Amino acid sequence: MRVLQLLPTMGMGDAIGNDVLALEKVLRDMGFQTGIYAETVDRRLPEGTAYTVDKMPRLSGEDVILYHMSTGTDLSFALEKLPCRKLMIFHNITPPRFFKDYNETLTEISEYGMRGLCHLADKVDYCMADSAYNASVLRDLNYQCPIAVRPILIPFSDYAKAPDPELMEHYSNDGYTNFVFVGRIAPNKKQEDVIRAFYCYKKYCNPKSRLFLVGSYNGMERYYHRLRRFVGGLELDNVVFTGHIPFSQILAYYHLADLFLCMSEHEGFCVPLVEAMYFNIPILAYDSSAISDTLGGSGVLLSSNDPMEAALMADRVLRDPGLRREIIAGQRRRQQDFAYSEIRKLFEHQIREFLEMVPPREPMRRRKFGR
Numbered sequence: 072m073r074v075l076q077l078l079p080t081m082g083m084g085d086a087i088g089n090d091v092l093a094l095e096k097v098l099r100d101m102g103f104q105t106g107i108y109a110e111t112v113d114r115r116l117p118e119g120t121a122y123t124v125d126k127m128p129r130l131s132g133e134d135v136i137l138y139h140m141s142t143g144t145d146l147s148f149a150l151e152k153l154p155c156r157k158l159m160i161f162h163n164i165t166p167p168r169f170f171k172d173y174n175e176t177l178t179e180i181s182e183y184g185m186r187g188l189c190h191l192a193d194k195v196d197y198c199m200a201d202s203a204y205n206a207s208v209l210r211d212l213n214y215q216c217p218i219a220v221r222p223i224l225i226p227f228s229d230y231a232k233a234p235d236p237e238l239m240e241h242y243s244n245d246g247y248t249n250f251v252f253v254g255r256i257a258p259n260k261k262q263e264d265v266i267r268a269f270y271c272y273k274k275y276c277n278p279k280s281r282l283f284l285v286g287s288y289n290g291m292e293r294y295y296h297r298l299r300r301f302v303g304g305l306e307l308d309n310v311v312f313t314g315h316i317p318f319s320q321i322l323a324y325y326h327l328a329d330l331f332l333c334m335s336e337h338e339g340f341c342v343p344l345v346e347a348m349y350f351n352i353p354i355l356a357y358d359s360s361a362i363s364d365t366l367g368g369s370g371v372l373l374s375s376n377d378p379m380e381a382a383l384m385a386d387r388v389l390r391d392p393g394l395r396r397e398i399i400a401g402q403r404r405r406q407q408d409f410a411y412s413e414i415r416k417l418f419e420h421q422i423r424e425f426l427e428m429v430p431p432r433e434p435m436r437r438r439k440f441g442r
Contacts, residue, residue: 072431073128074103074422078139079146081109081121084318086223086342087141087162088113092120093224094137097415101422110144130155132432135425138195140164140188141339143180147187151194156429159195160221163205163339163361164188169259173294188212196429199421201340204361217428219421222365223340224414230349234323242327247309248280248389251328251352253321253343254335256288256295256312263301264334264357264376270305271382277389280309283324287315325350330385333357334376341365348406353388353398355381369405371398 076095082088091107098105106128107121124146130136134155140147141162150157167181192214199221200206206218242249250269254260262284269282288295295312302310313320331347333356344365347354354370356362363372371388373381388395407413 072103072133072135073130074098074105074135074137075127075130076105076107076137076139077124077127077146077150078107078109079142079144080111081107081113081116083113083115086340087139089226090160090223091139093226093411094418097224097418098422101419110146132156140191141184143183143185143187147184147191150191154432156425156432157195158197158199158425159191161188161198161200161205161209161339162223163201163208163337165257165259165337169257169337173258174290177290197425199418202361202364204364205339217425219424221417221421222409222414223342224411224418225342225345225409227349227411229318230322230325230346232322233319234326235317235319238320238323239326242281242323246279248277248329249283249327250280250330250332250385251283251285251324251347252332252334253285253324253346254333254341255286256284256291256298258291258294259337260286260335261357261376262298262334264378264381265332266298266302266305266307266310267378268332268334268381268385269310270307271378272385273307273309275379276382276386282310283313283328284311285313285316285321285324288312289315325352328352330355330389332381332385333362334373334381335359335362336376338362338365344370345406345409348402348409351399351403353395354402355385355388357381367405367408369398369401 076091095105095107108124108127109121110124112121112123130153132154136155136157138150138159140159164184165181167178170178170181189212192212195216197216198209198218200218201223203220206220209218252265256262273280331352331354336359338360340361356370357376358372358374
């Protein structure tokens with residue numbers, strides 16, 4: 072029996088790619104034959120890490136596919152042709168309405184992804200969702216199979232690496248209060264609302280403050296330029312758009328941050344929230360989608376996206392050492408729920424449950440993927 076992972080794109084350093092690699096190690100340690108197959112494989116990955124789907128071996132009814140669902144792809148419609156058992160790992164799909172004014176291609180991909188997600192409702196045997204919110208999406212789409220919640224496996228050991236020394240030297244000890252948000256520049260993440268809140272904070276609470284917006288804007292250039300024009304219209308200085316940067320620089324911005332501000336309207340999990348927990352940065356976040364699931368009672372949730380409310384709460388957190396310590400302590404406790412050992416045990420349990428619940432399929436003519 073083989074347990075193979077399948078996904079549209081195997082990327083370098085993104086949350087889903089990291090999850091796939093972490094799961095592969097767990098599967099190997101459990102004694103399974105395994106492998107990673109994708110329509111597109113990032114060339115920066117070491118040779119042999121993952122393979123294109125045309126290299127997937129012929130499958131039998133005993134085999135298992137772990138299908139990572141996160142975007143529009145033909146894989147969602149071809150999956151049912153495979154003669155094996157099927158487990159879907161659902162990372163959520165950004166609703167197409169967020170992309171409509173900025174990228175026609177991404178809008179179409181997102182729409183195709185939603186069609187694929189609906190198509191798979193009766194074609195997979197078991198689902199793992201990154202969050203309770205993601206699980207609710209599947210239930211709303213009438214998925215009848217068992218649905219378990221299994222957060223993303225996060226490689227915390229990577230965060231202990233050294234931050235970029237030049238960035239640390241450039242921004243450290245200059246007396247500025249640093250806000251940070253980490254995530255690709257994308258309309259669902261509502262960087263304009265982060266900017267609005269920061270504007271109110273800087274104008275009414277602390278003029279000596281700075282905002283780091285850490286993330287690539289590749290594919291979202293129209294939205295990025297709109298954000299830049301917005302910053303210019305507000306005559307707002309000290310807003311830093313990093314674009315795509317090396318991991319060591321991402322670490323530096325976390326080390327420099329005094330507050331993590333998230334105003335996103337759609338997240339399936341939001342790994343940067345857990346990263347902020349790791350770096351002991353107090354979190355202020357708008358209560359939307361999976362945000363409250365990931366925070367799990369820690370951080371500070373905002374009931375609205377009102378920028379003045381966010382600014383005043385940020386000021387309270389930053390001025391009150393006792394409150395800040397209390398928030399960070401709560402986040403430390405929550406971060407332990409995402410410890411590698413805990414999520415690994417959960418995944419192992421769910422895989423065993425799946426194998427007991429879903430017997431091998433009846434023997435049939437073996438076929439290669441897509442044939």
